[in-house]
Amino acid sequence: ADGSMLQVAVRERAWLGSRRAAQAKAVGYIPAVINMGDGSHRLLELTQRDAEELQRAAGYKAMTTRRLTLSVGPPGSSAGVTGDGKGGDGEAQAEAGDEHELVPVLIQKVDREPWSDRIRNLDMLYAPQGMVITKRVPLRLVGEEDSITLRRGGYIHIVERAVKLTCKVEDLPPYVTIDVSQCRIGQRFLLEDIVKRLPEGVRLATNALPEGTLRAGTVSVALCLGKRRAMAALKA
The missing domain is CATH 2.40.240.10 (Ribosomal Protein L25; Chain P)
Structure with a gap:
């Protein structure tokens, strides 16, 4: 807002x-x-x-x-x-x-x-x-300094750095924040997780993530069916 x-x-x-x-x-x-x-x-x-x-x-x-x-x-x-x-x-x-x-x-x-x-x-x-707009909003990770998993050698692999949101202009958040302080090895953040963190009046756009195929070997984060596409994953 x-x-x-x-x-x-x-x-x-x-x-x-x-x-x-x-x-x-x-x-x-x-x-x-x-x-x-x-x-x-x-x-x-x-x-x-x-x-x-x-x-x-x-x-x-x-x-x-x-x-x-x-x-x-x-x-x-x-x-x-x-x-x-x-x-x-x-x-x-x-x-x-x-x-x-x-x-x-x-x-x-x-x-x-x-x-x-x-x-x-x-x-x-x-x-x-009151104007309704669809806009790409960047993801912002917080809690990295408090993550025991990261201290033990884990790292964060980001698949997408922004997501499209639809809302009134006065409700548009500058970032979508993800707290990684309690993340575990292998944990993923999916679109369903993003929805839970959105402010009232803000929703995912119909085409929230860009289409495209990731080349084999570039990432080890599996793509899920439909909207269950990984936003970020924590791996060893």
């Missing part, structure tokens, strides 16, 4: 093209775009510093599953990242006496420089309250 929504100040941009993007980058700005869901798009820009701060606040792997509030200002307005949005549920609105408009979004894609991993572009989706 949203809890405290991050708020990021961005500003409108009128420019397009790689040349103008390079000029913006030279003064510390990167481009962003919002898909409004009706075929239209809004062109924005934010500072490189704020993009990196957003990544630290949201989490590297959770950037595309954390709902944000954009405070959209006119060209030349200030920027910044704060701990929560001041717009209630984050619906697009203009505060009295303020030129900034609050727009709730989900980040769809983060484009990074392959040589430095710095963010260079953000693609976003307009995400108003």
Whole structure:
């Protein structure tokens, strides 16, 4: 669920093209775009510093599953990242006496420089309250430091690192957490186990895991019939 929504100040941009993007980058700005869901798009820009701060606040792997509030200002307005949005549920609105408009979004894609991993572009989706979405959510393992099995030489083999969930945008969890502190050798986490850990209002998507055949010898985790496909297994 949203809890405290991050708020990021961005500003409108009128420019397009790689040349103008390079000029913006030279003064510390990167481009962003919002898909409004009706075929239209809004062109924005934010500072490189704020993009990196957003990544630290949201989490590297959770950037595309954390709902944000954009405070959209006119060209030349200030920027910044704060701990929560001041717009209630984050619906697009203009505060009295303020030129900034609050727009709730989900980040769809983060484009990074392959040589430095710095963010260079953000693609976003307009995400108003109540909108139902299907999204790949990363798995997060906890309790590894407390696992006696791991201390004795066991290790965790992960078959899938994310699973598709369907829910309202305000209920989307940034991670699906699996506690491995009490795991035993040979224990598996299946889709049935994932379902038990999902928050209320969140369910597995119809195609929760990608199709595909694992090459023989690459993993020793057996694939089960139907939805009983192993998510992770602990082996000696």
